Amino acid sequence: MTAEDLSILGLTLRVAAISTLMILPLGLAAGWALARWKGRGRAIVETVLSLPIVLPPTAVGLVLLDLLRRSGPLGRLLDRTGVDLLFTWKAVVLAVAVMSFPLLVRPARAAFEEIDPRLLGLARSLGRRPAMVFATVALPLAWRGIATGIVLAFSRALGEFGATILVAGSIPGRTQTLALAIFHRTQIGQDEAAMRLVLMTVVLAFFTVWTSEILSRRRERQLQA
Amino acid sequence: MISVLLRLPLAGFSLEVDVRLEAPAVAVLGPSGAGKTSLLESIAGLRRAAEGRISINEEVVLDSAAGLRLPPERRRIGWVPQDALLFPHLDVEGNVRFGERAGGAKRSFREAVEILEIGPLLPRSPANLSGGERQRVALARALTSEPRLLLLDEPLAAVDVELKSRILPYLLRIRDEARIPMLYVTHNAGEAEALAGEALLLRGGRVEVHGPTSEVVAGRMWPAIDPRARFENIVEGVLGKSGGSSPAELRLVGGLALAVPAAGEFRGRAVFAVAPDDILLSAEPLSRISARNVLAGRVLSVEASAADAMVRAEAAGVTWRARVTAAAVCDLGLGPGSSVWLAIKTHSFKRLR
Numbered sequence: 175m176t177a178e179d180l181s182i183l184g185l186t187l188r189v190a191a192i193s194t195l196m197i198l199p200l201g202l203a204a205g206w207a208l209a210r211w212k213g214r215g216r217a218i219v220e221t222v223l224s225l226p227i228v229l230p231p232t233a234v235g236l237v238l239l240d241l242l243r244r245s246g247p248l249g250r251l252l253d254r255t256g257v258d259l260l261f262t263w264k265a266v267v268l269a270v271a272v273m274s275f276p277l278l279v280r281p282a283r284a285a286f287e288e289i290d291p292r293l294l295g296l297a298r299s300l301g302r303r304p305a306m307v308f309a310t311v312a313l314p315l316a317w318r319g320i321a322t323g324i325v326l327a328f329s330r331a332l333g334e335f336g337a338t339i340l341v342a343g344s345i346p347g348r349t350q351t352l353a354l355a356i357f358h359r360t361q362i363g364q365d366e367a368a369m370r371l372v373l374m375t376v377v378l379a380f381f382t383v384w385t386s387e388i389l390s391r392r393r394e395r396q397l398q399a
Numbered sequence: 400m401i402s403v404l405l406r407l408p409l410a411g412f413s414l415e416v417d418v419r420l421e422a423p424a425v426a427v428l429g430p431s432g433a434g435k436t437s438l439l440e441s442i443a444g445l446r447r448a449a450e451g452r453i454s455i456n457e458e459v460v461l462d463s464a465a466g467l468r469l470p471p472e473r474r475r476i477g478w479v480p481q482d483a484l485l486f487p488h489l490d491v492e493g494n495v496r497f498g499e500r501a502g503g504a505k506r507s508f509r510e511a512v513e514i515l516e517i518g519p520l521l522p523r524s525p526a527n528l529s530g531g532e533r534q535r536v537a538l539a540r541a542l543t544s545e546p547r548l549l550l551l552d553e554p555l556a557a558v559d560v561e562l563k564s565r566i567l568p569y570l571l572r573i574r575d576e577a578r579i580p581m582l583y584v585t586h587n588a589g590e591a592e593a594l595a596g597e598a599l600l601l602r603g604g605r606v607e608v609h610g611p612t613s614e615v616v617a618g619r620m621w622p623a624i625d626p627r628a629r630f631e632n633i634v635e636g637v638l639g640k641s642g643g644s645s646p647a648e649l650r651l652v653g654g655l656a657l658a659v660p661a662a663g664e665f666r667g668r669a670v671f672a673v674a675p676d677d678i679l680l681s682a683e684p685l686s687r688i689s690a691r692n693v694l695a696g697r698v699l700s701v702e703a704s705a706a707d708a709m710v711r712a713e714a715a716g717v718t719w720r721a722r723v724t725a726a727a728v729c730d731l732g733l734g735p736g737s738s739v740w741l742a743i744k745t746h747s748f749k750r751l752r
Contacts, residue, residue: 183656292484295445298471299478300498314488381574 231336285319439443531564
């Protein structure tokens with residue numbers, strides 16, 4: 175393993191971690207709102223939120239690029255605040271955050287929906303405000319679904335390619351994550367070096383899923399004990 | 400005093416209630432689907448569609464005309480639903496302490512644990528509790544939140560629940576020791592009479608009758624109103640001496656003592672149930688009979704149905720119900736006001752709890 179391999183791994187982990195942490199509060203709020211909201215228009219919002227799962231990642235990347243370019247609506251705002259986003263690691267974070275967001279929201283929403291609403295009403299009748307009920311009843315009861323969502327979102331963030339390459343390029347040492355580096359190395363004929371990165375992704379993926387399995391089993395045992 | 404003026408649309412009908420409840424304990428009777436659970440949930444503030452005006456001891460918790468709708472967390476109403484609804488992610492202690500108030504009296508937790516006798520259950524998980532234990536934990540949890548009103552929905556399976564898991568003895572203690580007003584939904588007319596001085600009969604979303612429990616319960620065609628209704632005789636008293644294998648003595652409030660099965664070393668307040676089928680009636684004084692309890696009384700009413708009759712009689716300060724055949728009523732010439740002797744075997748008394 176070379177120093178370059180390690181720095182690619184470091185960047186990938188950092189980007190995935192920041193992105194997952196960033197979307198966590200938003201994703202939980204969205205999952206909770208969708209689970210509790212029974213009004214009209216819910217299906218539309220849900221579909222829009224799920225689009226990044228079904229669209230080609232490059233399409234999402236292009237939309238982001240368009241929004242963020244200097245002349246784009248968001249780009250102008252960023253320009254004024256002096257934030258340089260495109261083709262930096264921050265753009266990588268943004269791309270993987272957008273792509274992994276629905277993967278967090280869906281299982282979280284499903285888990286929130288499974289909670290008996292009377293249990294939440296009962297918690298309130300015992301004197302707790304809605305925010306406290308969310309924190310002390312809804313979150314712990316939906317924990318498994320939320321953990322699944324976190325693992326899915328984190329895994330997607332580790333492997334995102336299409337959207338990232340459009341908004342951040344594949345700049346070695348700056349925006350080149352594992353997925354991008356594997357592609358880059360095979361393009362320039364360094365198959366062996368690419369294979370080293372592939373192995374790293376396998377180990378990484380293995381540990382991510384394994385950890386989540388262990389956590390959810392422990393939680394299960396706690397609930398049964 | 401609780402005043403309820405309520406309108407709530409339900410599937411197929413609407414709940415429309417306008418009552419003022421005065422007694423410390425009020426029984427809510429009625430068939431399944433009459434709106435009893437919806438009534439409790441509306442008072443607790445858990446039905447957003449509820450319109451009207453509800454006040455507890457002059458404090459208004461709902462006044463939809465004035466736009467006032469106190470959220471459930473500010474109503475201070477303890478709700479114990481049919482299925483207990485314990486928090487599955489907390490142990491029993493976590494459940495009971497859930498409603499503990501930050502500035503509240505710390506004794507409320509200990510008091511609730513003591514009244515409901517759930518000390519040994521505290522470290523357990525709700526998943527490993529029996530139905531009766533779950534109900535007691537839910538009741539303790541409601542008590543710990545120091546409510547000014549308790550709303551209790553009889554457990555779904557209560558009609559055939561085991562004696563020892565019945566919640567009634569605990570409700571009597573809460574009524575007399577914690578002195579928290581309560582509304583108790585039940586299908587058991589005996590329990591209603593034992594616990595509540597006031598009752599309302601709900602049918603099709605309307606209050607059909609409201610008044611003293613004995614009047615609400617008496618003289619109605621119950622099988623037609625509520626097929627699940629049960630008529631038990633419930634007596635409460637203080638359990639005294641029992642000499643080894645001989646019966647124990649249950650001293651009633653009126654001073655009279657009944658012979659009941661010995662309950663080991665237990666002394667103190669106890670509640671017993673007797674089925675109406677287990678009471679013999681005689682038109683003449685009984686002597687030399689094996690039944691240890693012979694009470695002289697007076698018939699209050701005879702409610703005849705197809706083949707048998709329910710005779711209500713007052714004896715020893717208690718209203719008893721005995722089910723006999725219509726032919727027996729005829730032979731004995733029983734009618735309101737006639738003298739009657741009740742014979743009850745010691746072992747017909749079943750101790751609750």
